[in-house]
Amino acid sequence: ADMFGAAAMTSTDQPPPFEGLVEVVEPADKAYFQAHIMDVEAKKYLVRYVGENEACWVDAVRVRHVPKVSPEEQNREWKEGDTAEVSFEEDGIQSWWEGRVSMAKGGFYVLSFPDANDQTQTEVVEKDRLRPAYGHRPAKFDKKVFPVPREIQPDVRITEHLLPKMARHADLFALRLTPDARELIGIGSPSALDTAHVLINMHFVKAPKLAKVVQRANSLQIKMGDADGAYRKGVPVVFQADQGMIGLLIGPKGANIKKVQAMPGVQRVDVRGDGTVTILADSQEEGDAARSQLEVVIENVPIGEKDVGWVIGKGGKTVQELQAISLCKINVVNEGGQARVE
Known part of the structure; x- marks a missing residue:
C-alpha cells in the first residue's frame, strides 16, 4: 500500500492546500484573527484570513502560533x-x-x-x-521550494489532496501547490523541510501511477452516483432464483436478460451469483411483468414408467416439441421405478 494512500476525490470535494493555521494581531486593538499561512518572504508572511478568499502579505512580527488551551x-x-x-x-x-x-x-x-x-x-x-492572555511571541518559519517536473505536473495536481498527509508525515507547518502546478511550497522548521524533500521526491516518482488510480476511482464514483440516482427514481422488484437455474434464467449469451430489458418501463436487470435478481422498472406493474418473464418455476409431474418412452419420443423429438410449445425446459427422470417430468 502507498504511504500516502490514493483515496478518490472529485474536483467538487477537493480540500484546500495544507496551510498551517496562525493568528495575526491587529496591534492597535490587541485583537487576533486566524489565518492560513501560504508563503514566506524575508520579513513578510503571505496569509489568507479565515473566511476570506484573497491572500495578503503581513509583517512577520504580527504572526504567532495558535495557542493551545489546556x-x-x-x-x-x-x-x-x-x-x-x-x-x-x-x-x-x-x-x-x-x-x-x-x-x-x-x-x-x-x-x-x-x-x-x-x-x-x-x-x-x-x-x-x-x-x-498568551502574549505575543512572533512565529518563525523557513521556506523551501520544490520544483515539480513538467511531465508530472498534471499528475501532481490530480493528487493534490494527498499533500496534507505528506505534510503531517514530514511535520511541516504548511505545504501547498502553486496555481500553475510548477512548484510545491513547504513551510516549517529546517529539519521538517529536509524530511519533506525526501517524501516529496518519493511522491514525484509515484504520482503518475497514483493519478491513474484516483482517476479510475473518481470515474467509478461518478458511475455509482449515476446508478444510485437511477435506483432512487425506479421501483425495484427483487426475487430469489435457484442458483442451479441462473444459467437458464439468463439464457444463451444473456438473451433472456436482453429481452426483458427491452420491455416497456424496464430500466435495468441485475443477477447476482447467489441467485438474487433485481429488476428496476418505472412502475410496480412493469417490474412484475418483467419478473414473470424471468422467474423459473420448477414443477414435478409423475408419469407411468411405461409412458417414459412415449413422452421422450423417437430421438427425443416429443420432448423437444413439448419444450417448444411450453417454453419450458423438460427433463424426464426414471429412477428407482419412479418416473417424473421436471
Missing part, C-alpha cells in the same frame, strides 16, 4: 485584575481580543478593552469565551 486553563477561575483573551464571533468568523477582568459575578465577567484612542469599552461574557 483543560485546566479553560476551567480556571478568573478574578478582578486578570488579563484574558475574549472570543468574539461575527458572520461565523472567530477573533480573540485582549482585555482585563474588571468584575466577576455569578459566572459572568465584565471585561474592559482600551482602544487606540485610550477609550475603554466593556463587555459582559461567560467563562467559556475566555482563555489566558
Whole structure:
C-alpha cells in the first residue's frame, strides 16, 4: 500500500492546500484573527484570513502560533485584575481580543478593552469565551521550494489532496501547490523541510501511477452516483432464483436478460451469483411483468414408467416439441421405478 494512500476525490470535494493555521494581531486593538499561512518572504508572511478568499502579505512580527488551551486553563477561575483573551464571533468568523477582568459575578465577567484612542469599552461574557492572555511571541518559519517536473505536473495536481498527509508525515507547518502546478511550497522548521524533500521526491516518482488510480476511482464514483440516482427514481422488484437455474434464467449469451430489458418501463436487470435478481422498472406493474418473464418455476409431474418412452419420443423429438410449445425446459427422470417430468 502507498504511504500516502490514493483515496478518490472529485474536483467538487477537493480540500484546500495544507496551510498551517496562525493568528495575526491587529496591534492597535490587541485583537487576533486566524489565518492560513501560504508563503514566506524575508520579513513578510503571505496569509489568507479565515473566511476570506484573497491572500495578503503581513509583517512577520504580527504572526504567532495558535495557542493551545489546556483543560485546566479553560476551567480556571478568573478574578478582578486578570488579563484574558475574549472570543468574539461575527458572520461565523472567530477573533480573540485582549482585555482585563474588571468584575466577576455569578459566572459572568465584565471585561474592559482600551482602544487606540485610550477609550475603554466593556463587555459582559461567560467563562467559556475566555482563555489566558498568551502574549505575543512572533512565529518563525523557513521556506523551501520544490520544483515539480513538467511531465508530472498534471499528475501532481490530480493528487493534490494527498499533500496534507505528506505534510503531517514530514511535520511541516504548511505545504501547498502553486496555481500553475510548477512548484510545491513547504513551510516549517529546517529539519521538517529536509524530511519533506525526501517524501516529496518519493511522491514525484509515484504520482503518475497514483493519478491513474484516483482517476479510475473518481470515474467509478461518478458511475455509482449515476446508478444510485437511477435506483432512487425506479421501483425495484427483487426475487430469489435457484442458483442451479441462473444459467437458464439468463439464457444463451444473456438473451433472456436482453429481452426483458427491452420491455416497456424496464430500466435495468441485475443477477447476482447467489441467485438474487433485481429488476428496476418505472412502475410496480412493469417490474412484475418483467419478473414473470424471468422467474423459473420448477414443477414435478409423475408419469407411468411405461409412458417414459412415449413422452421422450423417437430421438427425443416429443420432448423437444413439448419444450417448444411450453417454453419450458423438460427433463424426464426414471429412477428407482419412479418416473417424473421436471
